[in-house]
Amino acid sequence: MHTIWKGSISFGLVNIPIKLHAATEDKDIKLRSLHKKCHTPIKYEKICPVCDEELSMEDIVKGYEVTKGKFIVLEDEEMKELKNAAEEKSVEIVDFIKLNEIDPIYFNRSYYMSPNETGVKAYSLLREALMESGKAGIAKIVMRSKEQLAVIRVYENTLLMETIHYPDEVRSVEDVPSVPKEHEVSKKELDTAILLIDQLTTAFEPEKYHDDYRSKLMDLIESKQTGKEVVTPKPKEEKTNVTDLMSALQASIDQTKPKPGKKTTSKKKATRKRKKAETS
Template sequence: MHTMWKGTISFGLVNIPVKMHAATENKDVKLRQLHKECQSPVKYEKVCPVCDREIQSEEIVKAYEYAKNKFVMLDEEDLEALQKEQADKAVEIVDFVKLEEIDPIYFEKSYYLSPNEGGSKAYVLLLNALKDTGKIGVAKMIIRSKEQLAVIRVYENTLVAETIHYPDEVRNVRDVPNVPEETATAKKELDTAKMLIDQLTTEFNPEKYKDDYRIALLDLIEAKKNNEEITTAKDKPAPKSADNLMDALQESLERAKKAKPKPKQPAKRKTKTTAQKKKTAT
């Protein structure tokens, strides 16, 4: 399992060198976008609207927009120094609480923790202490350049770091629109609903639940592949060689002629006939 972070978990004077590993993975089926006409993958380029050209990664800097089109530029060196200053700190457990005291809305992502060199004894000590007390540890840590609030808990005889949102990251529930203010329910309806819940109540078994859409999508892709309903992106046309330069120029000229609109002919002025001129003279 890939190690994504190394550091130290501490509580009191106990330090536990650990490695962190992603506990979950995204199983979404990734679909590419193709140009319908030639089945070529669509490119997404970074273009400066002022310079009207594609720009490279080394030309891009980070900034904070504090007002409309007003920015504070941030140097990469300053950001790296700030991140290193925070990342070098030990992950300190500051509180111990009960898991049921934290609403699931706060939970974000799970990471497995394994002991690093020389940390096995202290790792087992914390694991057993959490098991026996039924508590979890609340800590702060830096993950991917962001300070995270996290809880340290036990999952199947392994320590897990569970990142959780800060309170100001959870939107106010009072801002949810159209929530009924009246909460009273007719007793007969409530009793029937409770009976239905009782009928459907069981022990939670995660293996029971499948991503039906992902399975059906993969089956559809496999069926189309087996039936050879596939497409191959066309090669990008090679530029004209020097030997064919004259042909290319001639072809371009012909296309330009066809595309160019024909100029309007000026209207002809009417001239007097000889009879009209004689009549005018008399």
């Protein structure tokens, strides 16, 4: 399993060298956007709409919009200094709590934690202590230039870290429109709804749930591949020097051709000169 971060867990005076591994993966089917006419993949270019120039990464800086159209520019060196000051490769457990005290709305991403060679005993100690106490650790960690809040708990004999949102990142339910505040249901309706819920209640078995849309999309792709409905981008037509040269030569000939009227006048002048020479 790929390691995405190395550091250590610390709580009190205990320090545990660990590695982080992504616990989940995105199974979405990636589809490219093609030009309908020639099936060529579309390019997404960074272009300045004012200068009408294509930009490289060296031409781009970060900016914070303070008011509409007005920005504070943050230089790379300034951002790097802040990152280096904050990024101490450690997961500091600051509190221990009961896991059921955290509403699921706060959870973000999950990471497995594995010990380095020198941290096996301390890793096992923390795992057993969390299991025996039924508690989880609240920790802080800096990842991808952002300080994040996290929960450390035990999942199937492995320490699991789940990043969670800060309170100010969770929107207030007061901003949700059209939510009724009064209970406008009868006792009979409520009892019937509860009865239906009871009849549909079962143990949670994640293996029985599947992404039906993804399966159908893959079936469609495979059927088209089997039926030879595979398209190839149309080759880009490149002008050769020969074509350009021939075009230029032909255009030059067309421009230098004498006009019909001028050609007739020249012939008349030549005939007069010849006759005059013969008589003299």
